[in-house]
Amino acid sequence: MATIKDVASAAGVSVATVSRVLNNTAPVNEETRQKIQQVMEELAYQPSMIARGMRKQQSKVIAIMVPSYENPYHIKLFKYIENYAKEKGYRLILVGMDEGNNSEHESIMDLMTRNVDGIILCTYRGNKYNIKNILQLSKRLPIIFMDNFEFDEAISSVVIDGYKGMTEVTKHLIKLGHKAIAYIDGSSGYKVANERRKGYEDCLAKYNIPVSQEYIYYADYEIDAGYEACKYFMEECETKPTAILAANDIMAIGAIGYLGEKGYRIPQDVAVAGFDDIYLSKIIVPNLTTYRQPLNTIAEQVVKMLIDKINSPNSEEKQVVIDGELIVRGSTDKRVKDKMFPIN
Amino acid sequence: MATIKDVASAAGVSVATVSRVLNNTAPVNEETRQKIQQVMEELAYQPSMIARGMRKQQSKVIAIMVPSYENPYHIKLFKYIENYAKEKGYRLILVGMDEGNNSEHESIMDLMTRNVDGIILCTYRGNKYNIKNILQLSKRLPIIFMDNFEFDEAISSVVIDGYKGMTEVTKHLIKLGHKAIAYIDGSSGYKVANERRKGYEDCLAKYNIPVSQEYIYYADYEIDAGYEACKYFMEECETKPTAILAANDIMAIGAIGYLGEKGYRIPQDVAVAGFDDIYLSKIIVPNLTTYRQPLNTIAEQVVKMLIDKINSPNSEEKQVVIDGELIVRGSTDKRVKDKMFPIN
DNA sequence: GTGAAAGCGCTAACAC
DNA sequence: GTGTTAGCGCTTTCAC
Numbered sequence: 001m002a003t004i005k006d007v008a009s010a011a012g013v014s015v016a017t018v019s020r021v022l023n024n025t026a027p028v029n030e031e032t033r034q035k036i037q038q039v040m041e042e043l044a045y046q047p048s049m050i051a052r053g054m055r056k057q058q059s060k061v062i063a064i065m066v067p068s069y070e071n072p073y074h075i076k077l078f079k080y081i082e083n084y085a086k087e088k089g090y091r092l093i094l095v096g097m098d099e100g101n102n103s104e105h106e107s108i109m110d111l112m113t114r115n116v117d118g119i120i121l122c123t124y125r126g127n128k129y130n131i132k133n134i135l136q137l138s139k140r141l142p143i144i145f146m147d148n149f150e151f152d153e154a155i156s157s158v159v160i161d162g163y164k165g166m167t168e169v170t171k172h173l174i175k176l177g178h179k180a181i182a183y184i185d186g187s188s189g190y191k192v193a194n195e196r197r198k199g200y201e202d203c204l205a206k207y208n209i210p211v212s213q214e215y216i217y218y219a220d221y222e223i224d225a226g227y228e229a230c231k232y233f234m235e236e237c238e239t240k241p242t243a244i245l246a247a248n249d250i251m252a253i254g255a256i257g258y259l260g261e262k263g264y265r266i267p268q269d270v271a272v273a274g275f276d277d278i279y280l281s282k283i284i285v286p287n288l289t290t291y292r293q294p295l296n297t298i299a300e301q302v303v304k305m306l307i308d309k310i311n312s313p314n315s316e317e318k319q320v321v322i323d324g325e326l327i328v329r330g331s332t333d334k335r336v337k338d339k340m341f342p343i344n
Numbered sequence: 345m346a347t348i349k350d351v352a353s354a355a356g357v358s359v360a361t362v363s364r365v366l367n368n369t370a371p372v373n374e375e376t377r378q379k380i381q382q383v384m385e386e387l388a389y390q391p392s393m394i395a396r397g398m399r400k401q402q403s404k405v406i407a408i409m410v411p412s413y414e415n416p417y418h419i420k421l422f423k424y425i426e427n428y429a430k431e432k433g434y435r436l437i438l439v440g441m442d443e444g445n446n447s448e449h450e451s452i453m454d455l456m457t458r459n460v461d462g463i464i465l466c467t468y469r470g471n472k473y474n475i476k477n478i479l480q481l482s483k484r485l486p487i488i489f490m491d492n493f494e495f496d497e498a499i500s501s502v503v504i505d506g507y508k509g510m511t512e513v514t515k516h517l518i519k520l521g522h523k524a525i526a527y528i529d530g531s532s533g534y535k536v537a538n539e540r541r542k543g544y545e546d547c548l549a550k551y552n553i554p555v556s557q558e559y560i561y562y563a564d565y566e567i568d569a570g571y572e573a574c575k576y577f578m579e580e581c582e583t584k585p586t587a588i589l590a591a592n593d594i595m596a597i598g599a600i601g602y603l604g605e606k607g608y609r610i611p612q613d614v615a616v617a618g619f620d621d622i623y624l625s626k627i628i629v630p631n632l633t634t635y636r637q638p639l640n641t642i643a644e645q646v647v648k649m650l651i652d653k654i655n656s657p658n659s660e661e662k663q664v665v666i667d668g669e670l671i672v673r674g675s676t677d678k679r680v681k682d683k684m685f686p687i688n
Numbered sequence: 689g690t691g692a693a694a695g696c697g698c699t700a701a702c703a704c
Numbered sequence: 705g706t707g708t709t710a711g712c713g714c715t716t717t718c719a720c
Binding site for chain 1: 394398416426456
């Protein structure tokens with residue numbers, strides 16, 4: 001790779017001048033500029049982002065940390081965020097937290113040694129001690145949380161309104177006549193999961209349906225857990241539920257897998273609903289009723305907030321809550337026909 | 345972030361000595377070493393990878409370029425490769441080529457400005473002109489191709505034996521009694537796609553089944569195309585096929601989506617098979633017959649080859665071909681029962 | 689309008 | 705066994 005020095009000497013000017021035309025940072029004689037540009041062409045010169053970053057102490061890259069690569073929800077989110085970030089001149093790097101034993105804290109430190117300008121933290125699953133640590137880090141490195149876990153201190157976050165969303169889905173099930181509605185919880189103990197479950201519980205209560213602990217299975221957002229949860233409901237519960245609601249789509253799909261294997265009809269025997277609206281919801285048969293997260297809006301918002309924070313580190317922290325939308329499909333309402341195409 | 349200079353002055357030594365204990369590059373007095381390590385602890389010092397990379401002209405990061413983020417196949421591959429790379433001290437960055445109009449060439453240039461040490465090119469879809477360009481780049485930056493497109497020159501690549509694989513799947517269908525077997529092609533024109541299709545064609549020929557152009561639909565590896573292809577076969581072909589074979593799983597799943605919508609029974613009315621064995625194959629009902637790519641082996645191989653190439657840039661290029669395995673499931677053989685769990 | 693030079697954080701000669 | 709120094713490729717004062 002040609003360096004700025006190569007360009008300078010080939011053009012018979014100093015590196016400073018080359019830098020000036022590169023960055024439009026000071027007026028340069030038109031002729032000289034032409035000459036320099038021409039040389040840059042010839043040498044196929046590309047400025048080293050590394051050197052530039054080192055000098056300016058910023059890299060124009062941001063990282064997004066997700067719990068795992070397996071859930072299409074996060075991959076899709078990554079894609080949207082990458083698009084918005086690109087528009088603003090930032091590259092994105094994806095960090096999955098499922099493999100190895102790296103804690104969020106370690107990963108963030110690692111990212112800092114690579115000069116990332118900011119981080120989008122998509123799920124925090126560490127312990128209380130680590131939370132303190134991360135909050136500490138967030139004083140030095142802009143971080144936007146997408147997990148609204150309970151804090152003493154204010155942090156910047158953008159989340160969907162899980163309480164409201166789950167209330168809507170539950171209501172939908174109740175309106176359909178269900179009373180025995182089981183719930184597959186997410187990673188219990190964190191606010192996102194708690195909020196969603198509370199939406200379910202409060203909605204039941206509102207319609208005078210008792211909330212039974214037997215009908216709540218504490219899982220981890222993964223597909224296999226959805227399968228296991230459903231197995232538990234159908235094989236262990238005194239009265240089998242007529243509807244199963246999961247804290248995310250992927251677990252709902254696990255549940256559908258179990259029901260399919262055992263020959264239950266969906267939704268006639270058991271209705272199933274999820275949360276997220278990943279594309280699998282339209283692939284699975286029957287199509288999955290769910291609560292759509294407007295990923296595009298979320299992505300736009302989160303990128304905007306992060307970049308604002310990068311540009312003015314001392315601006316105050318703010319919380320943004322975004323609304324989703326109930327999507328009714330065949331897994332709860334048999335009148336709705338499956339319609340896969342187009343998927344996107 | 346504390347710098348090496350901070351550590352040095354806090355420990356009362358020179359930066360060189362600190363660097364020595366950091367890299368174990370020369371003997372250091374035990375007491376001094378202790379002192380330095382203690383100071384590093386206190387300051388939570390982490391060496392800047394950027395500065396180190398700048399100095400050593402290498403970043404310890406490799407990039408993997410994939411056609412899109414939508415196909416779980418590539419995401420899974422990314423995950424495996426990331427694991428092996430991590431073992432060797434490399435970080436991975438993921439670059440999807442589907443959005444925006446960046447060519448492979450531009451993306452590679454961009455990556456070079458960020459000092460990536462090597463690239464895994466998972467699919468090449470540019471034109472002939474660009475191929476020359478990329479081959480040129482591969483002289484300066486180690487690249488391993490996972491697409492075995494036709495070249496004059498030798499390049500390093502690791503690919504699965506698509507010809508053999510597709511032959512096996514086709515044979516399986518024929519053994520089941522099918523004669524009207526339609527084929528959904530991948531991105532036609534590239535060797536991977538051509539090889540797979542040829543496997544299908546040659547196998548038909550071997551069993552004296554005429555190869556009909558009507559039964560070949562040229563698609564693009566995406567799910568929607570699989571749906572469209574199937575629609576074409578079932579609505580336009582004079583004699584409807586009794587089996588549909590797709591160049592990858594995601595298209596097979598698109599086809600299943602169409603068949604499901606229209607009420608065809610699988611495999612009784614139409615059998616469907618794919619290629620890859622992504623996890624969706626076990627989620628879809630009925631489970632998909634496919635040809636399993638041993639991603640773990642592939643990942644290990646590709647990382648090894650890339651790192652070898654990084655370490656000795658002038659070693660000769662080599663091609664590695666890996667075998668897969670036919671996986672028979674309910675989408676072709678109704679005796680095989682669906683079994684989703686565990687998914688991984 | 690342009691050049692010389694310092695410096696971002698690190699490693700590696702080279703000297704002692 | 706340790707310190708001094710040059711330099712990776714760039715940006716940015718500060719002179720002129």
